[in-house]
Amino acid sequence: xxxxLVFVEHADGELDRLSRExxxxxxxxxxxxxxxxxxxxxGPGADRAAAAIGPAVSTAHxxxxxxxxxxxxxxxxxxxxxxxxxxxPSAVLAGGSDRGNEVLAHVAARTARxxxxxxxxxxxxxxxxxxxxxxxxxxxxxxxLDADVRLLTVAPHSVPVAxxxxxxxxxxxxxxxxxxxxxxxxDLVARVIGHEAPEAGTISLTDxxxxxxxxxxxxxxxxxxxxEELAGLLGGAVGGSRVVTSAGWRPHSDQIGQTGLRIAxxxxxxxxxxxxxxxxxxxxxxxxxxxxxxxxxxxxxGVADYAVIGDLHQVVPAISAExxxxxxxxx
Amino acid sequence: xxxxxCVKRVPATGxxxxxxxxxxxxxxxxLGFTVSPHEECAVEEAVRIVEAQGGSSAVLTLGPSVAEExxxxxxxxGIDRAILLETDGRxxxxxxxxxxxxxxxxxxxxxxxxxxxxxxGNEAADSGDFQVGIRVAVALGRPVVTxxxxxxxxxxxxxxxxxxxxxxxxxxxxxxxxxxxxxxxxNLPRYPSIPGRLRAKRKEIERVEPAWSSTGPVKLGLxxxxxQGAQVEILGRGxxxxxxxxxxxxxxxxxxx
Numbered sequence: 001x002x003x004x005l006v007f008v009e010h011a012d013g014e015l016d017r018l019s020r021e022x023x024x025x026x027x028x029x030x031x032x033x034x035x036x037x038x039x040x041x042x043g044p045g046a047d048r049a050a051a052a053i054g055p056a057v058s059t060a061h062x063x064x065x066x067x068x069x070x071x072x073x074x075x076x077x078x079x080x081x082x083x084x085x086x087x088x089p090s091a092v093l094a095g096g097s098d099r100g101n102e103v104l105a106h107v108a109a110r111t112a113r114x115x116x117x118x119x120x121x122x123x124x125x126x127x128x129x130x131x132x133x134x135x136x137x138x139x140x141x142x143x144x145l146d147a148d149v150r151l152l153t154v155a156p157h158s159v160p161v162a163x164x165x166x167x168x169x170x171x172x173x174x175x176x177x178x179x180x181x182x183x184x185x186x187d188l189v190a191r192v193i194g195h196e197a198p199e200a201g202t203i204s205l206t207d208x209x210x211x212x213x214x215x216x217x218x219x220x221x222x223x224x225x226x227x228e229e230l231a232g233l234l235g236g237a238v239g240g241s242r243v244v245t246s247a248g249w250r251p252h253s254d255q256i257g258q259t260g261l262r263i264a265x266x267x268x269x270x271x272x273x274x275x276x277x278x279x280x281x282x283x284x285x286x287x288x289x290x291x292x293x294x295x296x297x298x299x300x301x302g303v304a305d306y307a308v309i310g311d312l313h314q315v316v317p318a319i320s321a322e323x324x325x326x327x328x329x330x331x
Numbered sequence: 332x333x334x335x336x337c338v339k340r341v342p343a344t345g346x347x348x349x350x351x352x353x354x355x356x357x358x359x360x361x362l363g364f365t366v367s368p369h370e371e372c373a374v375e376e377a378v379r380i381v382e383a384q385g386g387s388s389a390v391l392t393l394g395p396s397v398a399e400e401x402x403x404x405x406x407x408x409g410i411d412r413a414i415l416l417e418t419d420g421r422x423x424x425x426x427x428x429x430x431x432x433x434x435x436x437x438x439x440x441x442x443x444x445x446x447x448x449x450x451x452g453n454e455a456a457d458s459g460d461f462q463v464g465i466r467v468a469v470a471l472g473r474p475v476v477t478x479x480x481x482x483x484x485x486x487x488x489x490x491x492x493x494x495x496x497x498x499x500x501x502x503x504x505x506x507x508x509x510x511x512x513x514x515x516x517x518n519l520p521r522y523p524s525i526p527g528r529l530r531a532k533r534k535e536i537e538r539v540e541p542a543w544s545s546t547g548p549v550k551l552g553l554x555x556x557x558x559q560g561a562q563v564e565i566l567g568r569g570x571x572x573x574x575x576x577x578x579x580x581x582x583x584x585x586x587x588x
Contacts, residue, residue: 011497071501074474098478099496101454105462109469114426114547117454117461130548134458139348139357140556141458143548153461190474190505198498210585234585242368245516252480252516253494258456259368259515267585276345288583290576291563301563306579310569318570322577323586 003035005089007080008053008060009099013045015052017206018095020161022154025122026093027056032124033090039174040083042068042076050176057174064178071099072191077106079181084111084149091128091150100153108151116145118155133158136258136281157264157285203237205254210236211265213256213283216243217272217293217312224249226316227271233323239263241279257282271312275300292316332386332484334377335446337432337464338370338405340398341457354552357457366401368515369452375520376482376513377450378409384484387411389446391435393428395420399536406531407523413534416541424546425458429466431541436471448489451512453478468510476503477512 006026009016023039030037036058041049050060063079080103084092092107094100096118108115118133120140128145133155145152198204205211212231214224224238231238238254245255256263258278268286272293273279280303283289291304292312301307308315342362349358366374377388390405392398393416402413416431423431439445451464461477468475481492488506493514495501505511523531566575580586 009496016496073476074469097496098493101461102465102477105465106469108462109429109466112426114424115460115462116548118459129551132548134553135344135348135456136459137556138344140554141548142551142554144551145548147547186472186474190476190503192501193504194502195495196500196502202498204498234580242515246519248519255516267580267583277348278344290566290579296565302558304563306566306576307563308566308568308572308576310567310572314570315572315576318573319576322573323580326577 002033002088002090003058004030004033004037005080005083005087005092006037006039006057007092007094007100007103008039008041008049009095009097010041010043010045010049013048013052015049016095016097017161018097018100018154018156021157021159022093022095022100023054023056024161025119025154025159026091029091029093029122029124030056035090038087038089040080042079043071044069047176051173053174055172059177060174061177061179064180065183067183067188068181070192072188073099073102073106074190075183075187077103077110078184078187079179080107081110082181083179089149091152094153096153096156104151104153111149113147113149113151114145115151115153116143117153119152120155120158122152135277136262137284138277138281156262203235205237205239205256205261205263208237208263208265210234210267210269211239211256211263211283211286212236212269212271213239213241213273214244214250214271214312215241215273215279217274218244218249219272219313221249223313226313226320230269230316230320233320234267236265236267241273241276255282270300270304271316273300274298275303332380332384332448333444333446334380334386334388334448334450335436336370336373336377336388336390336405336410336450338366338374338390338392338401338452339455339457340364340392340394340401341367341455348555350553350555354554355550356553364397364400366404367452367454367456369454369513371520372515372517373450373452373513374405374408374410375518379518380448380484381411382409386447389414391416391432393423393431393541394418402536403528403531403534404523406534407527408521409527413536415536415538417538418541418543421543422550423541423543424548425460425462425466426546427542427544429463429470430544431539432463432467433470434541435539436467445508447507449473449508449510451510453512453514464510464512471508471510473508473510474505475510475512476505479511479513480516482511482513482517
């Protein structure tokens with residue numbers, strides 16, 4: 001088909017943000033390669049996700065087999081390998097998520113093809129040239145990828161997604177193509193057998209509109225209470241640098257950075273964070289960064305849009321107090 | 332329980348990265364070397380499992396002769412032995428790296444000393460390819476799970492937990508032999524003791540010459556991303572800046588006016 005196939009993740013029908021980024025890059029590659037953009041979706045709710053996938057996708061392949069409802073990376077990859085054989089795309093893309101990287105690596109391993117992870121841009125030609133992230137984005141690599149089917153995952157938050165892409169009211173919704181893959185028992189050995197829901201009422205760091213992050217300067221578990229208070233007032237979530245999670249001041253799942261989460265909130269408030277590159281790669285996709293730091297020369301100032309020079313232990317409570325004062329009304 | 336842990340020697344970057352003049356490598360003249368935090372956790376986990384259940388552990392790396400340093404670091408905290416797939420300095424792509432590791436694992440198996448569990452870091456700190464562990468598992472026909480943040484062994488199986496895409500946790504159970512890639516947060520790695528360092532210094536390292544091949548992607552060069560270039564606007568100093576901060580929060584639509 002000389003087109004592009006995108007593995008699209010969704011949560012019970014709701015499109016994953018990183019998959020939308022993969023679709024956006026996929027659309028431009030399909031146009032350059034002169035073929036259609038197709039998608040493959042697995043799991044319960046795939047039909048609803050396919051309906052919301054946007055007009056750029058011509059066909060959405062829905063993998064329909066109950067045995068694949070629970071995530072099983074090898075079996076999901078096997079289904080994609082089957083589609084590759086029948087559709088002959090020039091590239092298969094996935095989002096730069098745990099699952100995107102994992103499923104595509106299985107596809108690569110099973111078909112003995114190279115795979116480029118965390119790609120930020122691609123130039124289509126006889127030999128495809130691409131730019132990909134190293135060091136979680138602190139460094140870029142220009143490379144060539146020579147393969148009949150190029151397997152690429154898209155670096156998180158590196159490709160802009162037009163809001164209209166998500167429009168459910170697409171003028172021409174994609175053709176829905178249910179597809180029953182061959183399922184081999186050994187591929188189902190590694191599969192999700194249990195799920196623990198997140199604590200009720202918690203806002204996840206990757207979804208939060210505002211993230212308040214703490215670093216070494218916070219100094220203790222107790223001092224995070226002031227960050228929690230500010231995050232609460234802003235409807236946001238609290239995260240931390242690697243120093244903070246290694247010291248046990250926050251659980252590791254709150255780590256923002258190379259070995260933790262990549263976030264992309266509207267506003268990131270960096271409190272007492274000096275700004276090592278390993279942290280910056282985790283927060284630089286924020287639309288705006290406000291740094292609160294005693295040191296005006298700290299590296300975080302190089303990426304911040306706004307800054308308050310001062311001790312976070314005084315500045316953060318003062319901001320919370322000012323928000324409360326204004327909320328209480330004049331007088 | 333026989334465990335193999337695979338690690339990769341990488342420069343310890345902290346501040347700015349500087350490249351060599353030809354743009355092919357990071358300038359490491361003033362840098363120390365380490366392994367990624369994910370891999371430190373993999374090493375610690377192997378030591379803990381053997382402490383609790385018996386058996387033995389081995390650490391493996393593919394890299395230049397000086398990567399011996401990272402193997403000794405792992406032995407200093409309790410890994411029993413080390414294998415160096417010694418390269419001539421050329422970069423091995425993920426396919427070649429996985430193939431070299433598979434050769435070692437198969438040779439062990441043929442010699443009657445198979446590994447029950449092979450641990451990797453989720454991705455290398457430098458190249459971030461996210462695939463070597465999976466390629467090794469697929470070639471060996473073993474089940475694999477990545478992104479693991481908690482790992483328990485029971486009755487010939489490994490139970491792995493990782494963060495679920497929509498929040499919360501998901502669980503996998505793989506029969507051994509298996510391959511598991513882990514993430515930082517799995518445990519808190521210990522520091523090596525002085526006696527541990529001395530013991531590690533005296534240990535033999537098995538050296539194997541891996542076969543180089545190139546499947547891709549083929550690196551043309553490295554470059555630093557463009558600076559975002561935004562000039563920081565200082566809103567004020569100390570708690571007196573609070574009013575200006577709240578004005579900003581209203582202006583950018585975070586707070587209702």
